[in-house]
Amino acid sequence: MDRRKLSLGLTAAVLLVGTALAGCSGGNGGAATPSDAAESGKGAAASGQTPADAGDASSGKTIKLEIIEGGNNLPSPDQDIIKQELDKALNLDLNLTVYASGDDYKNQLNVRMASGNFPDLFSVDRQQLIEFSKQGLLLDLTPYMDKLQQVETFIGEDSLKKGMVDGKVYAISKSPQIPYNTYFIRKDWLDKLQLQVPTTIEELKAVSVAFANNDPDGNGKKDTFGLTGGKLGGAFAPVFGAHGVANPGQFYVKDGKVVNSLYDPAMKDALAFIKSMIDTGSVDPELLANTALQHQEKAIKGQAGIIYIDWPNLTKEQFVEQIATVNPDAEWIQIVAPAGPGGQYDGAWDIGATPGRYAIPKALEKDPVKLQRVFDLLNYISDPEGGSMLVQFGVEGTHYTLDGGKVVMTDKAGDVGYSWLYQFTGRPEMEYLQAKFAKQAAFIEFANDQPRIQALNGFIDLPEGFVAADADRYIEEELAKFAYGKRDLAEYDDFLKTLETTMNYKALVDAAVQQLNALGYGN
Amino acid sequence: MVRNLEDKLFNAVVYTILAFCALIAVFPLLYVVSVSITPFGEVLRNGGFILIPREITFTAYKTLLTGSNLPQAFKVTVIITVVGTAINLVLTGLMAYPLSRKLLPGRQFFLLMIVFTLIFSGGLIPTYLTVKSVGLLDTIWAMILPNAIWSFNVLIMKSFFEGLPEELFESARMDGAKEFRILLQIVAPLSVPVILTIGLFYVVGHWNEFFQAIFYVTDRTLFPLQVIVREILMQSQQPLENADNVMPTQTMQMASVMIASLPVLIVYPFIQKHFTKGMLLGSIKG
Numbered sequence: 001m002d003r004r005k006l007s008l009g010l011t012a013a014v015l016l017v018g019t020a021l022a023g024c025s026g027g028n029g030g031a032a033t034p035s036d037a038a039e040s041g042k043g044a045a046a047s048g049q050t051p052a053d054a055g056d057a058s059s060g061k062t063i064k065l066e067i068i069e070g071g072n073n074l075p076s077p078d079q080d081i082i083k084q085e086l087d088k089a090l091n092l093d094l095n096l097t098v099y100a101s102g103d104d105y106k107n108q109l110n111v112r113m114a115s116g117n118f119p120d121l122f123s124v125d126r127q128q129l130i131e132f133s134k135q136g137l138l139l140d141l142t143p144y145m146d147k148l149q150q151v152e153t154f155i156g157e158d159s160l161k162k163g164m165v166d167g168k169v170y171a172i173s174k175s176p177q178i179p180y181n182t183y184f185i186r187k188d189w190l191d192k193l194q195l196q197v198p199t200t201i202e203e204l205k206a207v208s209v210a211f212a213n214n215d216p217d218g219n220g221k222k223d224t225f226g227l228t229g230g231k232l233g234g235a236f237a238p239v240f241g242a243h244g245v246a247n248p249g250q251f252y253v254k255d256g257k258v259v260n261s262l263y264d265p266a267m268k269d270a271l272a273f274i275k276s277m278i279d280t281g282s283v284d285p286e287l288l289a290n291t292a293l294q295h296q297e298k299a300i301k302g303q304a305g306i307i308y309i310d311w312p313n314l315t316k317e318q319f320v321e322q323i324a325t326v327n328p329d330a331e332w333i334q335i336v337a338p339a340g341p342g343g344q345y346d347g348a349w350d351i352g353a354t355p356g357r358y359a360i361p362k363a364l365e366k367d368p369v370k371l372q373r374v375f376d377l378l379n380y381i382s383d384p385e386g387g388s389m390l391v392q393f394g395v396e397g398t399h400y401t402l403d404g405g406k407v408v409m410t411d412k413a414g415d416v417g418y419s420w421l422y423q424f425t426g427r428p429e430m431e432y433l434q435a436k437f438a439k440q441a442a443f444i445e446f447a448n449d450q451p452r453i454q455a456l457n458g459f460i461d462l463p464e465g466f467v468a469a470d471a472d473r474y475i476e477e478e479l480a481k482f483a484y485g486k487r488d489l490a491e492y493d494d495f496l497k498t499l500e501t502t503m504n505y506k507a508l509v510d511a512a513v514q515q516l517n518a519l520g521y522g523n
Numbered sequence: 524m525v526r527n528l529e530d531k532l533f534n535a536v537v538y539t540i541l542a543f544c545a546l547i548a549v550f551p552l553l554y555v556v557s558v559s560i561t562p563f564g565e566v567l568r569n570g571g572f573i574l575i576p577r578e579i580t581f582t583a584y585k586t587l588l589t590g591s592n593l594p595q596a597f598k599v600t601v602i603i604t605v606v607g608t609a610i611n612l613v614l615t616g617l618m619a620y621p622l623s624r625k626l627l628p629g630r631q632f633f634l635l636m637i638v639f640t641l642i643f644s645g646g647l648i649p650t651y652l653t654v655k656s657v658g659l660l661d662t663i664w665a666m667i668l669p670n671a672i673w674s675f676n677v678l679i680m681k682s683f684f685e686g687l688p689e690e691l692f693e694s695a696r697m698d699g700a701k702e703f704r705i706l707l708q709i710v711a712p713l714s715v716p717v718i719l720t721i722g723l724f725y726v727v728g729h730w731n732e733f734f735q736a737i738f739y740v741t742d743r744t745l746f747p748l749q750v751i752v753r754e755i756l757m758q759s760q761q762p763l764e765n766a767d768n769v770m771p772t773q774t775m776q777m778a779s780v781m782i783a784s785l786p787v788l789i790v791y792p793f794i795q796k797h798f799t800k801g802m803l804l805g806s807i808k809g
Contacts, residue, residue, distance in 0.1 A: 066741065072758045073769065076592055076744050097741040100757035104737050111738060114648045117655055119741075180766070293759070293770075301570060312766040322772075325564035420767040433766060 063373045064093045069123040070105045071098035071421045082422050085390055090376050098421055113137055118361035120374055124171060129357060130461060133170040139360040141169040147375050154382035155425055162354045171357040172378060174426030178448045179349045180310035183238055187331040189216035189305045201242045201340040205277050211305035212282035228284035228295040229308035232483060235287055236274050237308055237347030241453060243270035244342025248475055250455040251512050252348065258513045258522035266342050268492050274483045288480055302327050311443040334446045346450035352458020358424050382425045391422040392432055407435035456516055463511035471503040559583055559777035566773055583778035592751045593782060600748040604729040607667040611725040612718060619677045620706055623684035637674045654739050665739035666732050676721045683717040684710060719797040730787055752783045
């Protein structure tokens, strides 16, 4: 056999595979041109070539819109009734993609922003909003506000501010939510031990101790405890509130001044009280380790008698059913925030927070037809006469009916349980929840009516050089030490000092006070 | 065969340890299976822990297979796995074979290039740009082609081919066979263990496809199984203060895990015997 021929054949084989590879994963710049050209060609064709005929958006061709956000449970497009209705109404081909994990969403968004393959509408958090707008990636919506009248009316003036950076609107913020959390307590346990509903934090402590020691479930075993919740700030939010302080790290106005809860003298008292409560041994020993809904599970299984939780996770049919299977006698009731030396607040409620913000890429500026359709979509779902009802409740007559102007959900309402994914501008929260969760109406109102300290953290933009994650972790760790007696409360000032010097917390506080003063808080 | 006491004792100890290990391996699996077929109420009443189900129901499976994205995702994953693995094996084989022949000019250079990709990678964004520029975004190929060849597997296959006796090739050549014929009719049949082993690597890799789907695909109908399963599992992890969210029960979660892993569990035992052999042979440097 000819050696040269052989080696030639082998080289050819390697080259063949090599080329195939390059086509797939190598940086083959040549291949980029045709597909890119095709893509932009498509875009130009769809948009009617020139910006001149940008006006007739509704009569034009079907336009493809791509939207990404966090979420779950979206059905595939052929079963997505909301998508189909929106497509029909606005002559669109909506492609919504949701990511169940925040990290996945972040990765997807970052890689797309970095590579210039922008979605047409996407959700951003405050930090991303600032970053992307500084990089010039987001469309400044200020000049377009007259085209977004409907949206502005729907979300309200205050929400609009939450999407601003340096006085310019870079994102549409959803209309605000209402607070859901309260203490829930086992009424049947109280009755069994002949106790009253606690009205002060001292009584709360006493009930918690009784639940842990006096065998409220009557099985003869000491297998219950009093209070549970998600971490310190979760389980004890009303206790902080009873001392007149917000949760650790939150800013609020007290005596006409902006304060940070960690610097509030009452914080030490609150921690001392929490420590005394933990010392009784009646608090969930795994409190600090509770992630996600572990505290809820414990409550449902009958391990704990007091829990600080949102109403959906304890009163929705699904959970009521679960509670009934484990213990048919269990009766959970909401209680009014217990009173303490600093008043009576059911924790704090961040009035600066928003349930979500949606931004439009700057690149869309060059495609006015498409941009107009995005505006159309946002206006449509914000219009009570238009699509607002659709994205809230589904199709009238199928998923809901109107009874004298009041929305009544039908048996089929569950088919569009994902409709919230399309509520890009939010919803009138109270009316929405009352209609959609008619059976929980009382719980919803109760939770909403509780007095709360108005926290302002949502309004604060973090100063440069301050790493929130580091500081938050340090605060959580040290406060846990104080609460569990691993560190003496006398060292509280040292803790603050370390926080200021090592974690640069001072920068945050200064920036926060300045920013909040500028917004008219604490002047 | 005569055994003395020491042998017996040794065996007893080994068997005990092995039995214990087997138990540890079976335990979580049994737990997942049991919870997935037990009514959720029963699970709760037992504090969330069930090993031997007393009541059996397949409602969780029924709900997942009729009312969710799982069946669609299952289809996608099967296509990715079958097509992907076929492409992987053909390309890996075509790459590894020439590199295993010492006659190949520039062999060291090509090998170096391959090893280079093992150590350095372009990074996420350049890769994304490449996938985008060749028009693969939002297609099923985005989950197949970017990983068409795993360099490491090329090296394993190469070592295996190098282990084949040189005389075999010589005699084949003497009988007039050309390179492709040698590859197809002599090398391939002899390489079943390594092909199956590497094939299994690829199969499992494709079956667990997740990363590329998250980045390159936004069309929900193209999401593979693991993305949907992760979604179901993530849903129960979040303390969503979102009243609309529907929490999947533990039974549902376990059922989705079972649906996602069952096929691999079924296939595995059939390839396993080749698997050990292929691994061993491939690992010996020729």
